[in-house]
Amino acid sequence: MRRNIFKLLVTAALSVSLLTGCGAAAGNGAGANDGAKEVTTIAEETAADVNEATGDTYKIGIVMYQWTDSQGENIQKFCDYLSKNMNVSFEYESTYYDDDAQLDCVENLISKGCNAIISGYDTNIVAALSTCEEAGVYYAVALDQITEEDLAGMESKFFVGGTRQFGGDLNALGEEYAEAVADSGVTHIGGISFPAWAFSDAPAIYDGFKNKLSAAGITVDELTFASGMTADDIQQNTKDLVNATAGMDAIFGMSSGLDFVYPAIQGSGIKLIAMGYDTSVASLMDSGELIACGNNNHTQAIASCVARLINAIEGNSYSDSAEGKYNEGSIVNGVAGYPVIKNKDDLADYQKYIIPDDGANGCVTAEELKNCIISNNADATLEQLNTLTNRSLSDIAANK
Amino acid sequence: MNSNKLISFIKNNRNAVVCYGSFLAVVLGFSVMTKGQIFSAYNLKSLIGQMCVLMIISCGMIFMFGHGTVDIASGAVAGLCSLVITLVLNKTENLGFSIVISIVVSVLLYLFMWFVTAYLGLMSIIASLAVMFIARGIVTYILSLNDGRINIMHYNLIMPFKSDIRLSIAAMAVVIIAGLILFNYTKLGKYCKAIGDNKLSAIQSGTNVKAVMFWCYVIAGVCVGIASLFLLARGGNVGKNIGAGKEMDVMVAVILGGMNLNGGAKSRMEAAIIGTITYTLLANGLTVAGVAQEYITLVKGIIFIVIIGLTLRQNKTVREMPR
Numbered sequence: 001m002r003r004n005i006f007k008l009l010v011t012a013a014l015s016v017s018l019l020t021g022c023g024a025a026a027g028n029g030a031g032a033n034d035g036a037k038e039v040t041t042i043a044e045e046t047a048a049d050v051n052e053a054t055g056d057t058y059k060i061g062i063v064m065y066q067w068t069d070s071q072g073e074n075i076q077k078f079c080d081y082l083s084k085n086m087n088v089s090f091e092y093e094s095t096y097y098d099d100d101a102q103l104d105c106v107e108n109l110i111s112k113g114c115n116a117i118i119s120g121y122d123t124n125i126v127a128a129l130s131t132c133e134e135a136g137v138y139y140a141v142a143l144d145q146i147t148e149e150d151l152a153g154m155e156s157k158f159f160v161g162g163t164r165q166f167g168g169d170l171n172a173l174g175e176e177y178a179e180a181v182a183d184s185g186v187t188h189i190g191g192i193s194f195p196a197w198a199f200s201d202a203p204a205i206y207d208g209f210k211n212k213l214s215a216a217g218i219t220v221d222e223l224t225f226a227s228g229m230t231a232d233d234i235q236q237n238t239k240d241l242v243n244a245t246a247g248m249d250a251i252f253g254m255s256s257g258l259d260f261v262y263p264a265i266q267g268s269g270i271k272l273i274a275m276g277y278d279t280s281v282a283s284l285m286d287s288g289e290l291i292a293c294g295n296n297n298h299t300q301a302i303a304s305c306v307a308r309l310i311n312a313i314e315g316n317s318y319s320d321s322a323e324g325k326y327n328e329g330s331i332v333n334g335v336a337g338y339p340v341i342k343n344k345d346d347l348a349d350y351q352k353y354i355i356p357d358d359g360a361n362g363c364v365t366a367e368e369l370k371n372c373i374i375s376n377n378a379d380a381t382l383e384q385l386n387t388l389t390n391r392s393l394s395d396i397a398a399n400k
Numbered sequence: 401m402n403s404n405k406l407i408s409f410i411k412n413n414r415n416a417v418v419c420y421g422s423f424l425a426v427v428l429g430f431s432v433m434t435k436g437q438i439f440s441a442y443n444l445k446s447l448i449g450q451m452c453v454l455m456i457i458s459c460g461m462i463f464m465f466g467h468g469t470v471d472i473a474s475g476a477v478a479g480l481c482s483l484v485i486t487l488v489l490n491k492t493e494n495l496g497f498s499i500v501i502s503i504v505v506s507v508l509l510y511l512f513m514w515f516v517t518a519y520l521g522l523m524s525i526i527a528s529l530a531v532m533f534i535a536r537g538i539v540t541y542i543l544s545l546n547d548g549r550i551n552i553m554h555y556n557l558i559m560p561f562k563s564d565i566r567l568s569i570a571a572m573a574v575v576i577i578a579g580l581i582l583f584n585y586t587k588l589g590k591y592c593k594a595i596g597d598n599k600l601s602a603i604q605s606g607t608n609v610k611a612v613m614f615w616c617y618v619i620a621g622v623c624v625g626i627a628s629l630f631l632l633a634r635g636g637n638v639g640k641n642i643g644a645g646k647e648m649d650v651m652v653a654v655i656l657g658g659m660n661l662n663g664g665a666k667s668r669m670e671a672a673i674i675g676t677i678t679y680t681l682l683a684n685g686l687t688v689a690g691v692a693q694e695y696i697t698l699v700k701g702i703i704f705i706v707i708i709g710l711t712l713r714q715n716k717t718v719r720e721m722p723r
Contacts, residue, residue, distance in 0.1 A: 066693075067693045067694060068693075068694055091690075092692075092693045093687060093693070094693050096697075097641070098641065098644065098645055099635065099639050099641040099642060099644075100453075100631065100634065100635060100641070100642065100643065100644070100645075100646070102635075103449075103450075103562075103634045103635070103636075104446075104450050104683070104684070105687075107443075107446035107449065107450065108446070108684055108687040108688060109687075110442060110446070111437065111438075111440065111442055111443040111446055111684070111687075111688050112437075112687070112688055112690070123639065124634070124635050124636045124637065124639075125636065125637075126551070126552070126555050126636035126637060127555075127559075127562055127633070127634055127635055127636030127637075128636070130555075130559060130562070130563065130636070131562070131563075134563060135442065149551070150551075152551040152552065152553060152555055152637070153553075154555065195544065195548075197543070197544050197546075197547045197548040198548055200547065229640075
């Protein structure tokens, strides 16, 4: 009994000491609201200390689903390049696809003294943003556009906006894919996408694709939406679609085409047009199984957020930010391009400029980005930034 | 205390020593690694927020694990309850009512599990699996009708459960104190552990197994219902993955705290408390210490297996009741 009481007391003491913040570290024991104000001050002081210690180096945290895939590796490579060439350093956190962990990641990054945070997606945006606001930390979303509806009426001066994907024009992207297919010799194309609620941009992209090819006399079926998000769902739905459609000789795989759709049509003679990119692209293009593919330009998306966040940290904003082309109501959105790889030359350019080993050869260089930051260029505008981060593969190549 | 007595004490209390020892090691280790940053006011506030959901569910789960039931539905039920709170809150703007409904839904789902296990004789994990699929299926279906996500229209009503540290501390304190008293000092707790050790012996001793299990499931359901509120406040909206994986976090946390998932006399409420704190500190500390993302999972895995190895390794000197 005595031992039980001792254990209980130890548990209680340890729990209480942790929950109450170990006294000294927690400050003066003020109420929670006062504590929130104090926390804000401490977070801001931490950020100021970091800046002082490293010579005005801003620390930006980035939260992604994971960092070990090609997307994460490319972003980290670009960030390493920026940190060597600009007054910025980066900290990384991953949710490992657990949406509930988003806020934990944001809090941990604030604890590490980040002045600003980039989230890959709009996961838990309202809670994450309110946490950033309490701590005086700026917040941006890199791989999703944000609407007023997403924020559910919340307004915050610490939110610098989202980033429109697919080059900002869904129809035009579909047409660009169609151009790659028009002369490939295929006559009958089907399409498969993630469920409509999961990929709401798919119908508009497919419309552009279908309309252009239909005008050229190629049969394009209605888009099929998969019943679920997993690889198994997509592959089964793709097989069902192929079996149910006589004469189909190509499929537009909008649901992670190379990873999820290709395994279902491999060896069937049906050609693939894919949304997505991986290291198998070269061999599949050589074998004629892949007509075209593409991917969001993550470098451009991160670059857009970094410029906007540095401006915000320095207390600057673009004179034209309220009229941004990709804004959604009062929400400022940047933009990132979507390079489409139509042949081996495009592939070589993609590897050279979009996912380069040396960032100096990349689609956004540190010098170009600095020129979009107001403290370096008082005339910098949001339009200028959007132009920089939405250049096509051919524009980027021509500019080198 | 001479060295023989100390060794004897450690041998007799190995689980407690490892549980508290690993907790202290994590605290001290990260204090050094983060140069005290882990104890900054902001980080402590974050830690409390991060551990709140897990702590409340874990305390409830001790009553399940204590009598030998493995529950893998807590995450899915918490997700469904978060959805229920959102829908009711959006409709009525009445926070109290939405919390009550959430707890009722959670308790009903747990009582369904109890009925299937106690009266239909199915393994508890099968009932738990069924409820997990039902809860997850309902969430997925309703979200699919709403573009994959439902926002809380009046987030300001629920935001204090994320931002106001007093609410998190109060909720955890109430659940912990109630859990300690119920599990350690009432017949319910003792019967619960007796069933976990040997159900047949418990029946022969006059324990009303169904009644004890009923109250254990009710307690677990109430805890999951309450935790859903904090889960939702930290999420800010309901997405398709809400609550996913929480059941595994709970299991890892209580195992870290020295809990044997078979239940029995050695089950302790402290396992949930210390385990949750250790688990949360581990995740937070590694990031604040600057461990590279690609190594965090590996490091967590190694620390986990070391603690588990020390905690759950069978002690040959301890006699256990026959099953």
